[in-house]
Amino acid sequence: MRRTTALCLTACLLVLASCATQDVAVSSGKARFASYPDTLLAAFETACTGPAQQFSRIDDDLVECREYLPPEPTAALILGYNGTTEDLPQLVIRFRTIANATGYLVENDVFVNVPQKSGDPIHVYQKDSRTLRRLDQLYLRAGGIPE
Numbered sequence: 507m508r509r510t511t512a513l514c515l516t517a518c519l520l521v522l523a524s525c526a527t528q529d530v531a532v533s534s535g536k537a538r539f540a541s542y543p544d545t546l547l548a549a550f551e552t553a554c555t556g557p558a559q560q561f562s563r564i565d566d567d568l569v570e571c572r573e574y575l576p577p578e579p580t581a582a583l584i585l586g587y588n589g590t591t592e593d594l595p596q597l598v599i600r601f602r603t604i605a606n607a608t609g610y611l612v613e614n615d616v617f618v619n620v621p622q623k624s625g626d627p628i629h630v631y632q633k634d635s636r637t638l639r640r641l642d643q644l645y646l647r648a649g650g651i652p653e
Contacts, residue, residue, distance in 0.1 A: 534631065535641045536613040537650035543603060543612055546648035550601060570600040574616070583620050587628050594619035598629075612650060614641065 539546075547569060554561040554571035563569050574596055575583070583595040600615045616637065618630040642652040 519566055532533060534613070534615045534617075535638055535645075535652065536611060537642075537645035537652045538609060538611055539650045540609040540647070541649075542610055543650065545650055546612065546644070546650070547601065547603075550599075554599075557594070568600065569605045572596045572598050572619070583618060583630065587620045587630065589620045589628075590623045595620045612645070616641075 508617070550571065551561050554573075556573065556592060558574040560572045561569070562572070575592060580595055583589060584591060587595075589595060596619050598615070598617055598619050602613045602615075604611045604613065607621060616631075620628045620630055645652045
């Protein structure tokens with residue numbers, strides 16, 4: 507049963523990542539979990555294994571997946587946000603776990619990181635109700651309660 511849940515979560519994450527990449531439509535959300543969300547984070551790491559993807563565990567409570575975008579959205583982002591071609595834009599999906607009195611709060615950020623010719627990169631957020639619904643479904647399948 508646990509393996510089936512992990513496979514379902516992996517499939518949901520792949521769908522979520524591929525939809526956000528193609529549309530460059532991103533959003534953020536959060537959910538509450540009664541216990542540490544091991545299944546969610548393991549599925550997230552498993553889903554971030556493509557050739558254009560890089561998984562990072564930044565610290566005990568923060569993980570992210572970075573993924574390069576297809577050529578057309580990449581060019582549009584570079585031109586639209588005065589980016590650089592030396593460090594290409596990437597879709598970033600980030601999960602942070604926060605322990606609290608009732609269990610754990612998991613917050614996610616989904617944005618496109620656009621490196622600049624000079625200065626800090628720009629984070630492009632775009633609200634997308636379809637992505638929010640998919641994140642809520644993912645949280646539910648992992649045993650969380652979306653907020």
